[in-house]
Amino acid sequence: LEKQGEMLCSSHQLAGLLHLNPAQVRKDLAYFGEFGKRGVGYAIPKLREQIIKILGLKQIRPVGLIGAGGRLGQALALYRGFEKRNFRVVALFDKDPFILRQSPMGLGKIHPVEELPRIAKELGIEMVILTVPAEAAFDVYEIIQLSTVKAILNFAPVQLPSTDEIVVHNVDLTMKLESLSYYLNCSSLPESLSEDDFSED
Amino acid sequence: LEKQGEMLCSSHQLAGLLHLNPAQVRKDLAYFGEFGKRGVGYAIPKLREQIIKILGLKQIRPVGLIGAGGRLGQALALYRGFEKRNFRVVALFDKDPFILRQSPMGLGKIHPVEELPRIAKELGIEMVILTVPAEAAFDVYEIIQLSTVKAILNFAPVQLPSTDEIVVHNVDLTMKLESLSYYLNCSSLPESLSEDDFSED
DNA sequence: GCCTGTGAATTAGTTCACAGCA
DNA sequence: TGCTGTGAACTAATTCACAGGC
Numbered sequence: 001l002e003k004q005g006e007m008l009c010s011s012h013q014l015a016g017l018l019h020l021n022p023a024q025v026r027k028d029l030a031y032f033g034e035f036g037k038r039g040v041g042y043a044i045p046k047l048r049e050q051i052i053k054i055l056g057l058k059q060i061r062p063v064g065l066i067g068a069g070g071r072l073g074q075a076l077a078l079y080r081g082f083e084k085r086n087f088r089v090v091a092l093f094d095k096d097p098f099i100l101r102q103s104p105m106g107l108g109k110i111h112p113v114e115e116l117p118r119i120a121k122e123l124g125i126e127m128v129i130l131t132v133p134a135e136a137a138f139d140v141y142e143i144i145q146l147s148t149v150k151a152i153l154n155f156a157p158v159q160l161p162s163t164d165e166i167v168v169h170n171v172d173l174t175m176k177l178e179s180l181s182y183y184l185n186c187s188s189l190p191e192s193l194s195e196d197d198f199s200e201d
Numbered sequence: 202l203e204k205q206g207e208m209l210c211s212s213h214q215l216a217g218l219l220h221l222n223p224a225q226v227r228k229d230l231a232y233f234g235e236f237g238k239r240g241v242g243y244a245i246p247k248l249r250e251q252i253i254k255i256l257g258l259k260q261i262r263p264v265g266l267i268g269a270g271g272r273l274g275q276a277l278a279l280y281r282g283f284e285k286r287n288f289r290v291v292a293l294f295d296k297d298p299f300i301l302r303q304s305p306m307g308l309g310k311i312h313p314v315e316e317l318p319r320i321a322k323e324l325g326i327e328m329v330i331l332t333v334p335a336e337a338a339f340d341v342y343e344i345i346q347l348s349t350v351k352a353i354l355n356f357a358p359v360q361l362p363s364t365d366e367i368v369v370h371n372v373d374l375t376m377k378l379e380s381l382s383y384y385l386n387c388s389s390l391p392e393s394l395s396e397d398d399f400s401e402d
Numbered sequence: 403g404c405c406t407g408t409g410a411a412t413t414a415g416t417t418c419a420c421a422g423c424a
Numbered sequence: 425t426g427c428t429g430t431g432a433a434c435t436a437a438t439t440c441a442c443a444g445g446c
Contacts, residue, residue: 056386185257
C-alpha cells in the first residue's frame with residue numbers, strides 16, 4: 001500500500017488483502033499497541049514502522065546459512081528477497097570437505113560448521129537457516145546449541161524441537177505436498193476411507 | 202518406527218515424537234477411523250497404510266513445477282526427498298525464453314507455461330509447485346486456473362487465494378524469518394514496544 | 403493393568419457489537 | 425458519520441477423564 005502511495009488504510013481494507021476478518025486485524029494490532037485513529041484508520045507509514053519494530057527488524061538482521069553446499073542452500077544463499085525485508089545472509093557453512101575447498105561459484109567463502117560458534121559470535125548471528133540433509137541435522141543442532149544462535153529455520157525433513165534457548169520453525173516441504181494431496185483426495189472422495197481391505201489380524 | 206522394526210506404538214509414543222498430547226493424537230486419528238486396538242496400541246504398518254490412504258498417496262502423485270529456471274525451482278526439481286514420499290516431479294515449466302532454449306543441466310526439458318493445460322491433462326497433473334518471481338505469480342495463476350491443476354504449493358512472495366476449485370498453500374520464507382525475528386526480539390525486550398518516538402501528528 | 407475412543411470440561415481463538423473519539 | 429479498540433458472546437480446538445475392549 002505504501003508503494004502505491006496510500007497514506008491511510010482501514011482494518012476492513014487490510015482484512016480484504018489478508019483474507020481475514022476486520023475485527024481480527026484490529027484485535028491483533030491492538031495487542032501490540034494503539035496504532036490507529038478512531039474514525040480514520042491506520043496511517044500506513046507509521047503502521048509499517050511499528051510492525052518493523054515489533055518484528056525486531058529496525059536494523060538488518062544477520063543470518064547464517066548451514067548446508068550452503070546443497071542445492072537448496074545455494075538457492076537460498078543467492079535469494080535476493082531477504083535483503084528487501086531486512087535480512088542478510090552474512091555467513092555460509094557446510095560440512096562437506098569438497099564444498100569447503102571450492103565453493104560453488106557466486107557464493108563467497110564457506111566455513112566448516114565447527115566454526116559456527118566463533119563466527120556467529122563475531123558477526124552477531126542469532127538466526128540460521130538450516131538446509132542440511134536429514135542425517136546431519138541433529139549433529140548440526142548440537143553445534144548450534146553451543147553458539148549464539150537462538151532461532152533456526154529448519155528445512156531438513158526432521159522435526160527439531162524448540163527449547164527455552166532456541167526457537168525452531170520446521171519447514172517440511174514434502175509435508176506441505178502431503179497436505180495438499182489430502183485436500184485433493186477429499187474432494188475426489190464421495191464417501192470411502194474404508195473401501196478396500198481392512199481385515200483385523 | 203517402521204524402519205526401526207517396531208510393530209506397535211501407543212498414542213503416548215507418537216505424541217512424544219510429534220511433540221503433542223497423546224489425547225490429540227488419538228482424537229486426530231479417530232476422526233478418520235478406528236485404527237488402534239484398545240489395550241494394545243496402533244499396528245504400525247496398518248497405521249502407515251491408513252495414513253497413506255487418507256493423504257491420497259496410494260499411488261505416486263505426479264507434480265508439475267512452474268518456475269523451473271530459477272534457483273529455487275532447480276533445487277526443488279532435483280530434490281530427491283519427494284520420491285520417497287510418493288511424489289514425482291513429472292514436468293517442468295518456465296516463461297523465460299532463454300531457459301526454454303537451453304535447460305540447466307541435470308534438468309530435463311522445460312516447457313513454456315502456456316502448455317501447462319495440455320501437458321497437465323496428458324500427465325494427470327493435479328498439483329504444482331510454484332517458484333516464479335512475485336511479478337509473474339498472478340499471470341501464472343490465471344493459466345493454472347485453465348488447467349486440471351487443483352492444488353498449488355506457492356513459494357512466490359504473494360498471497361495467492363484458495364478458491365472452491367483450487368487449494369493454495371503459500372510458503373513465504375521471508376515471513377518465516379520475520380516470525381523468528383519476532384521471537385528473538387521478544388526475548389531480548391524487557392518491557393518496551395513504545396520506547397522511542399511515537400508522536401501523534 | 404494397559405491403551406484406545408470419545409463425551410464432557412476446559413482453554414484458546416474468533417467474531418460481534420458497541421462505546422468513544424475524529 | 426466512520427472507524428478504532430475492546431469487553432462480551434460465540435465458536436473452535438485441546439485436554440481431561442473414563443467407559444470399554446484387549
